[in-house]
Amino acid sequence: MSKIERLRGFKDYYPEDMQKREEIFSIMRNAAKSFGFLPIDYPSLEMLEIYRIKSGDELVGQTYNFKDKSKREITLIPEATPSTMRMLVSRKDLVKPVKWYNIPKLWRYEEPQSGRNREHYQFNADYFGETGIEIDAELIALACETLNRMGLKGMYVVRVNHRKLMEKILSKLGCVNIQSSISTIDHFRKESIETIGNKLRDDGVVDDNLNRLLNFLSKSYPVSEIQNSIKDLGLDLLEDEDFLRMISTVEFLFKNGYEDIVYDPSTVRGLSYYTGIVFEGFDVDGKFRSIFGGGRYDNLSQLFEGQEIPAVGFGMGDAVLENLLKEKNLWKVDNGHSSYFLVGMGREGKNKAANLLYKLRRNGKTAVMENSERNISNSLKHASSMNFTHAIIIGEKELTERSLTIKNLINGEQKKIGENELDEL
Amino acid sequence: MSKIERLRGFKDYYPEDMQKREEIFSIMRNAAKSFGFLPIDYPSLEMLEIYRIKSGDELVGQTYNFKDKSKREITLIPEATPSTMRMLVSRKDLVKPVKWYNIPKLWRYEEPQSGRNREHYQFNADYFGETGIEIDAELIALACETLNRMGLKGMYVVRVNHRKLMEKILSKLGCVNIQSSISTIDHFRKESIETIGNKLRDDGVVDDNLNRLLNFLSKSYPVSEIQNSIKDLGLDLLEDEDFLRMISTVEFLFKNGYEDIVYDPSTVRGLSYYTGIVFEGFDVDGKFRSIFGGGRYDNLSQLFEGQEIPAVGFGMGDAVLENLLKEKNLWKVDNGHSSYFLVGMGREGKNKAANLLYKLRRNGKTAVMENSERNISNSLKHASSMNFTHAIIIGEKELTERSLTIKNLINGEQKKIGENELDEL
Numbered sequence: 072m073s074k075i076e077r078l079r080g081f082k083d084y085y086p087e088d089m090q091k092r093e094e095i096f097s098i099m100r101n102a103a104k105s106f107g108f109l110p111i112d113y114p115s116l117e118m119l120e121i122y123r124i125k126s127g128d129e130l131v132g133q134t135y136n137f138k139d140k141s142k143r144e145i146t147l148i149p150e151a152t153p154s155t156m157r158m159l160v161s162r163k164d165l166v167k168p169v170k171w172y173n174i175p176k177l178w179r180y181e182e183p184q185s186g187r188n189r190e191h192y193q194f195n196a197d198y199f200g201e202t203g204i205e206i207d208a209e210l211i212a213l214a215c216e217t218l219n220r221m222g223l224k225g226m227y228v229v230r231v232n233h234r235k236l237m238e239k240i241l242s243k244l245g246c247v248n249i250q251s252s253i254s255t256i257d258h259f260r261k262e263s264i265e266t267i268g269n270k271l272r273d274d275g276v277v278d279d280n281l282n283r284l285l286n287f288l289s290k291s292y293p294v295s296e297i298q299n300s301i302k303d304l305g306l307d308l309l310e311d312e313d314f315l316r317m318i319s320t321v322e323f324l325f326k327n328g329y330e331d332i333v334y335d336p337s338t339v340r341g342l343s344y345y346t347g348i349v350f351e352g353f354d355v356d357g358k359f360r361s362i363f364g365g366g367r368y369d370n371l372s373q374l375f376e377g378q379e380i381p382a383v384g385f386g387m388g389d390a391v392l393e394n395l396l397k398e399k400n401l402w403k404v405d406n407g408h409s410s411y412f413l414v415g416m417g418r419e420g421k422n423k424a425a426n427l428l429y430k431l432r433r434n435g436k437t438a439v440m441e442n443s444e445r446n447i448s449n450s451l452k453h454a455s456s457m458n459f460t461h462a463i464i465i466g467e468k469e470l471t472e473r474s475l476t477i478k479n480l481i482n483g484e485q486k487k488i489g490e491n492e493l494d495e496l
Numbered sequence: 497m498s499k500i501e502r503l504r505g506f507k508d509y510y511p512e513d514m515q516k517r518e519e520i521f522s523i524m525r526n527a528a529k530s531f532g533f534l535p536i537d538y539p540s541l542e543m544l545e546i547y548r549i550k551s552g553d554e555l556v557g558q559t560y561n562f563k564d565k566s567k568r569e570i571t572l573i574p575e576a577t578p579s580t581m582r583m584l585v586s587r588k589d590l591v592k593p594v595k596w597y598n599i600p601k602l603w604r605y606e607e608p609q610s611g612r613n614r615e616h617y618q619f620n621a622d623y624f625g626e627t628g629i630e631i632d633a634e635l636i637a638l639a640c641e642t643l644n645r646m647g648l649k650g651m652y653v654v655r656v657n658h659r660k661l662m663e664k665i666l667s668k669l670g671c672v673n674i675q676s677s678i679s680t681i682d683h684f685r686k687e688s689i690e691t692i693g694n695k696l697r698d699d700g701v702v703d704d705n706l707n708r709l710l711n712f713l714s715k716s717y718p719v720s721e722i723q724n725s726i727k728d729l730g731l732d733l734l735e736d737e738d739f740l741r742m743i744s745t746v747e748f749l750f751k752n753g754y755e756d757i758v759y760d761p762s763t764v765r766g767l768s769y770y771t772g773i774v775f776e777g778f779d780v781d782g783k784f785r786s787i788f789g790g791g792r793y794d795n796l797s798q799l800f801e802g803q804e805i806p807a808v809g810f811g812m813g814d815a816v817l818e819n820l821l822k823e824k825n826l827w828k829v830d831n832g833h834s835s836y837f838l839v840g841m842g843r844e845g846k847n848k849a850a851n852l853l854y855k856l857r858r859n860g861k862t863a864v865m866e867n868s869e870r871n872i873s874n875s876l877k878h879a880s881s882m883n884f885t886h887a888i889i890i891g892e893k894e895l896t897e898r899s900l901t902i903k904n905l906i907n908g909e910q911k912k913i914g915e916n917e918l919d920e921l
Contacts, residue, residue, distance in 0.1 A: 075546050075582050075800055078539060078570060083583050086534035086596070093525070093535050100518070105857045107835075107864035109511035110518050114503060114615055115540065115572075115601060116560070121500050135541070137562035140605065145503060147540075147572075157500050158508050166881065168867070171511070176540060176601070180565065190539055203867050205850060216857065327854040375500055410532075425630060429752040432530045432641065439532035442593070442628050456591065 080182075080189035088393075090404045092192075095221065095392065096174055099194040102217040103172035106209065108196050111171045113154040115178075119144040121153040124374050125344065135178045135189075147178040151195040151386060152371070159199060160376035167200025188390060194363075197384030204316055207348045207367060208323045210383050214352055214363045215329045217387065222401045227362060230291060230335030231350045233317035234366065236308070237339055243306050244284055247275040250343060257341035259288055291333040294321050300334065313347075320348060340364060344371045348383070354395050362395065363387035409461055409496070410437035412454035412480075414447060416466040423465050427475070427493060434494065455480045505607075505614035513818075515829045517617075520646065520817065521599055524619040527642040528597035531634065533621050536596045538579040544569040546578040549799050550769065560603045560614075572603040576620040576811060577796070584624060585801035592625025613815060619788075622809030629741055632773045632792060633748045635808050639777055639788045640754045642812065647826045652787060655716060655760030656775045658742035659791065661733070662764055668731050669709055672700040675768060684713055684762035716758040719746050725759065738772075745773060765789060769796045773808070779820050787820065788812035834886055834921070835862035837879035837905075839872060841891040848890050852900070852918060859919065880905045 077083060084092060100110070119136050136146035148154055155171065174194050181189070196213055198206050211229055218227055237256075238249050246252050255270040268285055276284055283304055292300040297318055301308050308314050321332055340349040347367030354362065365385025372380040396402045411431055415424030424440045431438035439459075441450045447464070454462050464476040475493065478485045502508060509517060525535070544561050561571035573579055580596065599619050606614070621638055623631055636654060643652055662681070663674050671677045680695040693710055701709055708729055717725040722743050726733050733739045746757055765774040772792030779787065790810025797805040821827045836856055840849030849865045856863035864884075866875045872889070879887050889901040900918065903910045 075549070075578075075585075076543065077582065077586075078541055078543065078568075081539035081541065083539070083586075084535075084537035085583070085587070086536060089535040089537050089598075092537070101860070105860055105862050107862055110509075110514040111511060112509035112514050112517070114506035114508070115603075116503055116506065116615070118501065118503065124500070135564070139560070143503075153500075157502065158510070160500075161502075161508075162510070166878070170864075173514075178540075190541070201867050205846075205865070205867050212854065323850070327850060328858070421630075425748070425752060429637065433753070435526070435530055437530050437532055439595075440630070442626050442630055453591070 082188055091402055092389065094405060098220045099174060099217055102213060102220055103196055106213045108170040108172040111158060111173050113158060115148055115176060116145050117148055117154055119146045121157060122149065125153050133179050133181050135180050148175065149177055149179050151175055151177065151193060155197055156372060156375045159380065160372060169199040172196040192389040194387040195384065197382060199380050199382050202381045204320045204323055207320045207383055210365060210385055211324055211350055212327065212329050214385050214387060215331065221396065225331065226355055226399055227331060227352050228355050229332045229350055229352050230338040231317065231321055231332055231348065232335055232338045233313050234339065234345045234347060234349050236311065236313040236317055237336060239308065239311065239313065240304065240306060244280040245275045245277060253339050254341055256288060256337055256339050259337035288337045291335040293333055294325055297334045317348060340366055344368045346370055359391045359394055362391050410459045411461050411463055412459040413438060413440040413463045414450045415440065419470055420465045423470060430493060436496065507613055516827055517814065519830060523645045524599060524642055527638060527645055528621055531638045533595040533597040536583060536598050538583060540573055540601060541570050542573050542579060544571045546582060547571065547574065550578050558604050558606050560605050573600065574602055574604050576600055576602065576618060580622055581797060581800045584805065585797060594624040597621040617814040619812040620809065622807060624805050624807050627806045629745045629748055632745045632808055635790060635810055636749055636775055637752065637754050639810050639812060640756065646821065650756065651780055651824055652756060652777050653780050654757045654775055654777050655763040656742065656746055656757055656773065657760055657763045658738045659764065659770045659772060659774050661736065661738040661742055662761065664733065664736065664738065665729065665731060669705040670700045670702060678764050679766055681713060681762055681764045682766035713762045716760040718758055719750055722759045742773060765791055769793045771795055784816045784819055787816050835884045836886050836888055837884040838863060838865040838888045839875045840865065844895055845890045848895060855918060861921065
């Protein structure tokens with residue numbers, strides 16, 4: 072038996088879960104489509120080197136990498152951005168803006184834990200070639216719209232910050248090692264306030280400045296309090312272009328119906344390549360890891376090619392989303408459509424059933440027929456247990472009359488229709 | 497630059513191709529659904545051993561296998577069946593029949609060639625737990641229905657055979673090494689008639705028998721000629737249960753609207769585990785490799801667990817399908833729906849456009865807005881080139897009137913509507 076076990080840290084999806092997952096992927100695709108994003112796809116294997124370019128050796132240690140038969144170092148892709156970048160820079164003919172989405176499978180070789188398997192799907196959307204606040208807002212709106220369409224409106228909050236604004240705040244408060252402090256703040260919710268304070272002090276933020284910074288970092292600010300939060304820091308940044316850009320983005324989203332947004336100075340996204348707005352979505356109760364995260368990364372294309380291409384994007388994994396939807400009792404398949412279970416009696420009844428079966432299917436309906444030798448009552452029980460909404464019964468009487476008996480398996484109602492009325496189902 | 501090259505034998509999919517691919521996957525999912533098949537998913541990595549169980553070392557040599565950090569031999573999955581089997585036998589509570597489909601990515605480490613990359617998607621459908629001819633027919637019908645919905649009706653032919661019938665024919669003609677002859681016949685279209693003849697002779701088929709067999713193998717037979725084809729062999733098989741089963745399956749399909757089917761004795765499917773009907777779909781011109789293939793394999797579950805579970809299934813790769821659709825000029829995105837490109841003039845016009853933009857998107861429409869500083873005429877040209885069907889123009893006049901100018905970008909027609917009529921678009 073052990074020879075055919077599933078690998079540790081991986082999951083099988085049976086229909087009871089996979090139907091919902093298909094629905095979620097479909098919501099993602101349709102939301103992206105309605106925002107004018109177009110689908111792409113790339114290999115699941117890449118040269119290991121492209122992850123070294125972007126993230127250095129730390130990430131590389133967590134990948135499923137190996138040498139292929141030609142001794143090349145290759146890896147199962149651990150994230151989406153490098154492959155997307157590779158595709159972007161290798162086509163000079165693309166008309167900007169370029170708006171792409173995809174839902175690739177990604178792999179990480181790390182200890183399995185809740186909301187994080189060794190393999191997961193991630194919905195990614197990226198917008199290349201334009202820089203306005205409407206563009207930053209569009210990515211956040213797409214993430215929100217996707218969650219809203221899953222029924223999660225009001226159950227999540229987006230924490231927004233601006234990377235350059237944060238760097239300016241740190242600098243004005245005396246920080247001399249910005250990248251180090253950004254990394255420290257990236258762990259704000261995971262480490263004690265003492266640890267965070269000590270690290271920031273080591274980077275040059277001391278005394279009153281340190282206290283004000285820690286106080287500032289410990290809260291999130293709704294749109295109406297953003298200006299005051301900065302004023303309270305005692306810094307003259309209300310006319311700063313990055314501050315204005317950040318607050319305009321949030322206001323733009325508010326105005327257009329996406330209101331579950333706060334300014335959160337401790338949301339910095341650790342990766343070094345972000346250059347502007349950064350954001351992460353969380354469940355309001357704070358029970359789970361982030362649902363999605365992203366930001367602007369205008370310089371990354373230079374690492375791949377040398378030419379700067381403005382870029383903003385996000386990734387939304389399927390694992391946290393599944394946990395959240397289950398917790399909110401939303402992990403149910405939306406079975407709005409009718410499905411038919413055909414029962415024909417005797418050879419002739421079965422032949423007629425088969426014939427109608429294929430007609431229904433060609434009309435796009437979900438239809439199956441009873442192929443086993445159950446009696447009618449057990450057939451109907453089976454059909455109910457398989458969640459079919461209707462049974463269609465063809466016995467001797469129906470054959471003579473050229474009629475069909477249709478039983479609604481949800482409310483038990485039963486009626487007869489003429490055979491030729493089948494197309495109207 | 498070489499650091500960020502794509503791996504050899506792999507493909508990127510840009511939107512111009514990926515949109516069509518998404519459409520094809522969606523057709524596959526909907527066809528499966530209308531036949532009552534339910535989706536599953538499994539890891540892309542499995543223990544190498546499960547392929548040894550089914551296929552021996554030949555296949556193993558063609559896989560992307562490697563040792564993980566715990567020194568386990570693992571591999572990127574080269575085919576769907578073993579993972580499906582693993583899922584099936586590890587759940588004792590499943591109510592039969594079990595009808596599953598999925599569209600996994602599969603990997604093979606072999607020389608790239610036309611219609612065969614190192615990575616591809618494959619649509620798989622399997623039906624477990626029942627054995628009637630309606631079941632065999634259902635799988636063939638699902639494959640056909642899927643192709644029909646892509647517009648390929650009349651452009652493909654399904655070659656059907658019955659593995660046990662073939663074994664009986666070989667035996668009656670003097671063959672003493674059935675499995676060897678089946679492998680020989682599996683290469684019937686790839687090797688010369690002399691080579692085939694010599695190999696069959698070595699297995700015991702000689703003289704008149706050999707000539708009759710080669711003649712029999714060299715043709716396909718429409719439903720009306722199946723009986724004669726067997727009679728011409730001089731064998732008494734017209735009442736044989738496997739012969740009757742095969743011909744009933746074909747007749748059943750004919751009766752239910754799937755008529756592009758022939759009996760083809762040289763279609764045997766090389767793999768040793770088939771136990772009944774086998775089938776392959778080809779383009780009628782015979783230009784490409786098989787579009788799909790499958791058959792009944794009632795014994796395979798025993799290799800995984802010990803209990804026999806009747807099974808019939810097929811796989812349909814995406815690569816040959818793409819080549820065929822391109823050749824038939826069917827590789828076009830079905831853009832039946834409207835999409836809107838909003839152009840707002842001035843700050844106020846842009847604000848209004850943004851507002852309408854998000855309304856349209858929430859209504860499920862595809863909508864984007866002009867964010868660059870192009871003039872109106874260039875905006876409309878850009879919108880046309882991006883295949884938007886309509887432009888919505890909001891200038892000063894429209895703002896005053898609370899109206900919108902809608903320009904049909906396909907026929908050039910232009911009209912004004914009230915702002916509140918937007919929901920009716």
